[in-house]
Amino acid sequence: MVKFLCSSICVFMIGCIVRGQELTDYIDHADKFLKTHVKDGRVKYADIKKDPRELLNLLEMASVISVSKSEKYNYQAFWINTYNLLVIDGIVKNYPLKSPLDVPGFFDKIIYNAGGTYFTLNDIENTMLRDNFPDEARFHFVLVCAGLGCPPIKSGAYKPLLLKEQLQEQTVKALNDPNFIKVDNNQVQVSQIFEWYHDDFVKNAFSLKDFINLYRKEQLPENSVLSYYTYDWSLNELH
Numbered sequence: 001m002v003k004f005l006c007s008s009i010c011v012f013m014i015g016c017i018v019r020g021q022e023l024t025d026y027i028d029h030a031d032k033f034l035k036t037h038v039k040d041g042r043v044k045y046a047d048i049k050k051d052p053r054e055l056l057n058l059l060e061m062a063s064v065i066s067v068s069k070s071e072k073y074n075y076q077a078f079w080i081n082t083y084n085l086l087v088i089d090g091i092v093k094n095y096p097l098k099s100p101l102d103v104p105g106f107f108d109k110i111i112y113n114a115g116g117t118y119f120t121l122n123d124i125e126n127t128m129l130r131d132n133f134p135d136e137a138r139f140h141f142v143l144v145c146a147g148l149g150c151p152p153i154k155s156g157a158y159k160p161l162l163l164k165e166q167l168q169e170q171t172v173k174a175l176n177d178p179n180f181i182k183v184d185n186n187q188v189q190v191s192q193i194f195e196w197y198h199d200d201f202v203k204n205a206f207s208l209k210d211f212i213n214l215y216r217k218e219q220l221p222e223n224s225v226l227s228y229y230t231y232d233w234s235l236n237e238l239h
Helices: 002-037 045-050 053-064 072-094 121-131 137-141 160-175 208-215
Strands: 112-114 117-119 181-184 187-190 225-228
Touching (some): 002 053, 072 121, 072 160, 121 137, 160 208
Parallel strands (some): 187 225
């Protein structure tokens, strides 16, 4: 009985180590790929199109990795990175193009395989991330849709041990960007992201302005009037 129990524990622990190593390897490779092909919030799609092997290898790795939402930061980092890589893959497969919306069903119809399951990009955003972690509004500043209206894509991967800081950093970066939050005296124009996902930002008795001011270095004026500017779906391409 003791021998069997020890064997079971060893098998369990080895399984955990293997899965953990797979995730570490995946994120390390994603980090290298993104640092090579992303600069100033834009992506070198043409270069990736010429040689997509590294991206295809990453997505092959992602297809067999298993992550549990009980391991919060592993799970979130995996799906954030995978979303951003799959968006790049979707653009590269259809490149050249001017916008992700040039591809019918880009977000809600095309099916991908990762994490041992099949889903759309919208499924990752809404089911894997938003539904499982409804109090984490900062996802909206790290999931990048390939449009210039999105917060800029990070040059590097999101890592489990750094994810809390990375979520904070990217949110602060977006909400202090004058092209993302446009302030003209008391007239403030904000991205349609805040309109489409309004409820995510106003939980815990926050107003939308209160949420934005949590991350602003210079607070929005007390008498601010907020409106939404039109989302820019132009491709976030680095020429």
